[in-house]
Amino acid sequence: MSVAFTPWPAEVAARYRAKGYWTGDPLTDVVERHQGAAAEATAILCGERRFRYADVQRLSDRLAAAFQARGLLPGDTALVQLPNRAEFHILFFALLKCGVVPVNALNNHGAFELSAYARQIEPRLVVLARSHPLVAIDPAGSLPGSLTATLAGMVGPDRLLLLGDPVEDVVGAFAWADGQALSAAPDARPDHSVDASGVAFFQLSGGSTGTPKLIPRTHDDYLYSVRRSVEVCGLDAGCRFLCALPAPHNFTLSSPGALGVFHAGGTVVMAGDPGPATCFPLIARHRVTWAALVPPMLSVWLDAAPGTTADLSSLEVVQVGGAKLSPAVAERVPERLGCRLQQVFGMAEGLVNYTRLDDDPWTVVNTQGRPMSPDDEVRILDPAGRPVPQGAVGELWARGPYTFRGYYKADQHNARVFDAEGFYCSGDLVSMTADGNLIVCGRNKDQINRGGEKIDAQEVEDVLAAHPAVGHAAIVAMPDPLMGERSCAFVIAAPDTRPSELRRFLRGQGLADFKLPDRFVFVADLPKTAVGKIDKQTLRERAKSVPSQHAHTGTAQTEATAP
Incomplete structure (x- = not known):
């Protein structure tokens, strides 16, 4: 059994193999290649826990064997939503080893997004964290309401796996929702040979037309992307990478991200969030050398750095991607953080561009880099x-x-x-x-890039239109000095409709919080183009002048975002 996807033409695939881009190795090679003398090196630091490369290999083998014992087969699919913990990487490798193809949802995705992913892939396995606010399990083990019951209804409680609090035995931290323990012998190994030309996992698109689409990434193409990123960035075993952005994000995972650090034999330091209050002490404690941020968080780091008592001197490189970085902000990095800046412009669909570490200052500050592969x-x-x-x-x-x-x-x-x-x-x-x-x-797409989080305008418009008081809605980006862009909703609605009411409705539909409009403007009509479509360019210009405080302008009422 295998997940169907659109393959490269045979002659193109043969060329990539002949050039050594595609090696036929599974994506798990980034860990498996370190099972000799390097097996004792530290792969992951997560809180007080240390995982050697030998540990990651053994634990992911054991998890994979447990999944196979549960009846999961190569080509089955899994829906995963886990926070930034070592278990995310161990589970990811386990699924790859037994041929189960996961979608790794971001931790801020809500029931709306997860249910949509589940409908697309029809998972035979769902993995969630008990700590997630949408996961409701009472002491008796029942699954009341919300996300958990929805997904359990799709796969059955015997295929719903829940991650609990960290324990000494990582495998023991997982438990089935039907009450049975997840168990496998300590030395258990999966029985499966991976086809490197097949789909390893699904990445999530930025979402340009409805719920983010699924991107089939093969072992061959993704491993090449990781290897080439390591070469371009010059990573080695001395790298200590701070995984502070969401671990499943393409940037954090592979550019060069955690997988690149594993390939190089370095150490991934897990951070629960990217804020300086969390990250600065981790940098000082673990002598972090590399970090990856989106532009809004870089600005926060730059503002916080002069007042910190944490020793940030180990930092060598801060990568910034996910949205365009202002040159004025870029210029502040060496002075404030004492390290080099690398701009990264990539996409989950493939192409990755880097400024090189030996580029001249103008290029590093003003461009988003150049493609990394000769092909x-x-x-x-x-x-x-x-x-x-x-x-x-x-x-x-x-x-x-x-x-x-x-x-x-x-x-x-x-x-x-x-x-x-x-x-x-x-x-x-x-x-x-x-x-x-x-x-x-x-x-050029109808998309808002809110600090690296991609928001599809149509998706939010469609959910908003389901509110009984809303006649029509159009959502556009408006410039923001911190986030790059925020969202502004122009809404035709019944009198006395309030933004707070609409936000509660959107949350009630399971929409992730970052997708909620930052500003609402209530209007009597929406501008149209010559062919009768909503003129979003006019709305974008209008959004630039929307006041930040309450205002009433006859045909429009504007209100700033409330918590």
């Missing part, structure tokens, strides 16, 4: 599909040895975002410098 192919096209002149802005199209060839179960959408030659349209508006570095200028 990354980039086109920058105008709306008519013609290449733009060097330095001009156009839409980014890409293909290469780690850029996917189609979303899962999304044929109609794939037909719109891929051309006949297999180039993928990312929806990013970019320009290219004379030396091949990209400068991100915006988005």
Whole structure:
């Protein structure tokens, strides 16, 4: 059994193999390759717990064997939502080893998103953390309401696995919702040979048309992306990487992320959140050398650094990605944090760009880097599909040895975002410098990038439209100095409708909090284009001047976000 996906053409796959990009090794090779003398090296630090490479290998083997004993088969799918704990990585490797294909949801995703993922993949296994606010288990073991009951109804309590508080035996921290223990012999190993050309797991798209689409990533293409990232970034066994952004995020996982650090034989330090109050003491305690942040959190770090008593001198590189970084903020990194900056512009669909650590200061501050692979192919096209002149802005199209060839179960959408030659349209508006570095200028898709969290406007509009008082809604991005962009909802609604009422409704529908509009503007009508579509460009311009305090303007009422 296997998960169907759109493959690379045979001749293209053969070329990537001949060039050594695809090696036929499973993604778990990043840990398995360290089982000789390096097995005693520290792979993960999580709170007071230390996991050697030997521990990660043994524990993931044991988990994989337990899943196989439970009847899970290669090609089965799993829906996983875990916080930043060592168990996330151990579980991820276990699923890969027994051929189960996971979707790793972010910890801030709600019931709306998780239920949508479950409908797409029809999981045979669901893994959740008991500490998550949506997981409701009473002492008697019943599953009252909300997310837990919904997902248990899809897979059955005997396929719903819950992670409890940390214990000495990591496998023992997991338990089935039906009350049975998850158990396997300490030396148990999975019985399965992994096909590296098959799907290893699903990444989540940024979400440009409805609930984020699923991206099939193979062992071959993703492992190449990890290996090449390690080469470009120069990681070695001395690297200590702070995993502070969500562990499943493509940036944190593979650019070079935790998988890259594992491949290099370094150490991943788990952080519960990316705030300086959490991270600065961890940097000092564990002598962290690398960290990855989104621009809003970098700004918070820069503001906090002068007043901290924590020793940040071990920091060598701070990577910033997920959204465009302001040059003014970028320039402050060496002085405030005492380290180098590396800009990263990548996508879960594939293409990753890095500024190089030996680039000149102007390039590091003002560009988002250049493609990392010699076989990354980039086109920058105008709306008519013609290449733009060097330095001009156009839409980014890409293909290469780690850029996917189609979303899962999304044929109609794939037909719109891929051309006949297999180039993928990312929806990013970019320009290219004379030396091949990209400068991100915006988005061509109806998407809001809120501090690295991608919000699909249509998804939120569709949920909002289900409120009985709402006639129509249009959501656009508005500039924000800290987050880059925030969301503004222009709403046609019944008189006396309040933003607080609409936010409660959206939360009640299970929408993640970061997707709730930051601002509501109640209007009598919405502007239209010549063909009758909502004119979002006009709304974006209008959103720039929306006041931050309560205001009443006759046809519009504006209210700032309340907690």
